[in-house]
Amino acid sequence: MSQQVFLVTGATGAIGKAIAIQCAIDHNHTVVLACRNKDKAKSVINEIIQLTGNLSIFSALVDLSNYHDICQLAERWSGPLHVLINNAASAPRRRQETREGIELQMATNVLGYFWMVKAFTDILKNSGSAQIINVASYWAGGLDLNDLEFNKRPYHNDTAYRQSKQANRMLSVAFSDKLKPYRIHVNSCHPGDVNSTLSHNLGFGGHETPGQAAQTPVWLATRSYEQQTTGFYYEYRRAVPCLFGRDKEAIQTYSDQWRKQFGVMLDKAAKKRDEMDAQWGKGI
Numbered sequence: 001m002s003q004q005v006f007l008v009t010g011a012t013g014a015i016g017k018a019i020a021i022q023c024a025i026d027h028n029h030t031v032v033l034a035c036r037n038k039d040k041a042k043s044v045i046n047e048i049i050q051l052t053g054n055l056s057i058f059s060a061l062v063d064l065s066n067y068h069d070i071c072q073l074a075e076r077w078s079g080p081l082h083v084l085i086n087n088a089a090s091a092p093r094r095r096q097e098t099r100e101g102i103e104l105q106m107a108t109n110v111l112g113y114f115w116m117v118k119a120f121t122d123i124l125k126n127s128g129s130a131q132i133i134n135v136a137s138y139w140a141g142g143l144d145l146n147d148l149e150f151n152k153r154p155y156h157n158d159t160a161y162r163q164s165k166q167a168n169r170m171l172s173v174a175f176s177d178k179l180k181p182y183r184i185h186v187n188s189c190h191p192g193d194v195n196s197t198l199s200h201n202l203g204f205g206g207h208e209t210p211g212q213a214a215q216t217p218v219w220l221a222t223r224s225y226e227q228q229t230t231g232f233y234y235e236y237r238r239a240v241p242c243l244f245g246r247d248k249e250a251i252q253t254y255s256d257q258w259r260k261q262f263g264v265m266l267d268k269a270a271k272k273r274d275e276m277d278a279q280w281g282k283g284i
Contacts, residue, residue, distance in 0.1 A: 003056070005030045005081050005127075006221065009064055009116065010088030012040040014196040015135070017047075018214035019085060020057075023221065024048050030056040034073070034088070036063055064088045065098045065107035067115050067266060074119035080127035083221045084120055086113040087135040089164075091201045095155035100269030103149035105157070109164035110148075110171070111262060117175055121184075129183040129225050133217050134172045136188040138235060140165035140244065145257050149265075158202055166244050169233055173245040174255045176231035185230035189216045192236075 006023045010016035011033035024031045031048070035041045041059035048057050060076075063069040089109050096104040102111065113134055124130040143163040147153050150160060172188035179186055191213035193199070195206040219237050233242035245251070 003028055003030055004083065005032065005079065006083045006085065007032045007034055007060070007081055007120075008085045008087060009034040009112070011035050011059075012037060012044050013088070013198070014210040015191050015194055015213045016087045017044050018210035019087060019217055019221075020044070021048050021051055022211070022214050022218040023083075023085075024052040024054040024057055026222070027052075027054050027056070029054070030058070033057070033059045034062050034064065035059060036061065064112040064116070065090070065102070065104060066100065067111070067269065070112070070115045070119050074123065077120070077123055081120060081123045081130065082127050083131045083133065084116060084124065085133045085135065085217055085221055086116055086168075087217070088112055089135070089161075089198055091157045091161045091198050093157050093201055095150055095160075098269075102265050102269055103155075103160070105160040105164050106148050106265075109161070110167045111265065113168060114171060114262065117186075121179070124179075124184050125182045130185075131221060131228065132172075132175065132179070132184065132186040133220050134168050134186070134188040135191055135217055136168035136172070136233070137161075137165040138190040140169060143167060143170075143254075145254065145261065148261055161202060169242055169244045170251050170254055172233070173231050173242075173248070174251050177248070180230055183225075185228045187220055187229060187232050187234060188242075189220060189234040190236075190240075191216060 006029055008016055008020045011020045012035045020031050020033055023029050033041055045057045060073055062073045090104050098107045139162055141162050143166045169188045172186050176186040192208040193206040194208050194210055194213045199206040216234055216237050232239045
């Protein structure tokens with residue numbers, strides 16, 4: 001069997017690390033950890049190698065809330081990519097913005113997924129057949145296209161998280177339709193109720209281990225092409241009817257509106273970055 005290349009975002013977090021470990025058990029898998037912290041990445045790589053004996057474990061440093069960081073990662077990428085697992089997530093208790101001025105949950109949980117898919121589409125197309133697994137949640141809903149960044153309504157991390165996970169599930173369906181002709185399958189899944197930093201930020205502890213949470217995304221990611229589906233939402237290895245994925249016309253309408261909103265956010269980010277560059281140029 002030829003070597004399969006996996007890219008896992010948020011791979012130093014509880015679920016991301018468990019996903020990477022389970023993917024690495026098969027030594028025909030090369031696993032790349034996309035994460036921000038170099039020291040954490042090195043520690044997780046060593047842990048995975050010790051646990052699995054798989055030496056083909058690498059890291060790629062990237063800020064998954066930053067469009068240009070993601071584009072640069074794709075530009076640096078060499079060779080095929082067979083499985084992209086978008087897993088990185090954030091749920092700060094207080095409203096925060098990225099250095100480009102975008103609300104952090106929207107930037108990481110939604111735009112990060114969107115930008116990763118867009119940036120790596122050509123690489124995935126050229127890899128024979130490929131999969132995208134978007135780690136979402138059953139805890140989803142309340143999407144407000146008129147206030148994606150909580151500029152008008154009070155910020156609550158639970159509300160922001162739920163709307164980001166609804167967006168993940170809907171965007172997965174939209175991408176599945178667009179990428180199916182290129183033998184790229186896209187699905188989303190609920191990993192489980194995990195006891196993690198994120199779950200504690202949201203106000204609940206979770207009763208499942210990271211290893212249990214990794215089982216569904218890894219199961220999806222490692223199925224043969226003949227076994228694969230596209231455009232589905234899964235919980236505990238079972239396809240579950242998705243309220244947000246039923247109406248294709250609504251998804252297309254949402255997708256068109258998202259793209260406009262995302263464009264506005266990118267313009268805002270570019271303006272913020274120019275202001276920061278100007279300040280640095282003045283020695284501020």
